[in-house]
Amino acid sequence: AQSVSQHNHHVILSEAASLELGCNYSYGGTVNLFWYVQYPGQHLQLLLKYFSGDPLVKGIKGFEAEFIKSKFSFNLRKPSVQWSDTAEYFCAVNALNNNAGNMLTFGGGTRLMVKP
């Protein structure tokens, strides 16, 4: 069974600081990768996704992520955070086995607080 690790549980940054959230997964086969964000009181929203091709993917609100296959990693980055980025961030993996279904394995989440 696959697993996903997010190493930072809580991150506190000042506005304009750069952000990098780590995500590692364990699965030897082909995967689709996602980052979701959950703003306070809101539902989970997709930030960005990686299916194939260019390993550097760009998402909404200035976020990007890089897939490094050799490291089983999919780290999320943003050059300059804003107070409105305060939220919980989840990395998720869909292992593309023979079932070809939609079964996401989530990391434990990272709570980001951005100080104004």
Place this chain on the structure above:
Amino acid sequence: KAGVTQTPRYLIKTRGQQVTLSCSPISGHRSVSWYQQTPGQGLQFLFEYFSETQRNKGNFPGRFSGRQFSNSRSEMNVSTLELGDSALYLCASSPGPGTEAFFGQGTRLTVV
């Protein structure tokens, strides 16, 4: 386009009772998945339905079940509720296999 709709938003039930939660996916999406979110265990996959058939199942006891109707709407049922079943239950719909999931607001279940 309307998003994923879950009803009810909040529920309070007593131990031993059963509960049914409902989910209406985004129009055209045939895959519906359910997740449980708790502070201790995080987000855990319950099951996925596609064309009225359960396609994937997570590691939950048989008290947790679900079904999907011909219009892709889905329900999940939890029987013999336990205190530990208190959680936010999230439904997600997807346009195709291996694609992104679009989540609803969730149903907050409290078991007392």
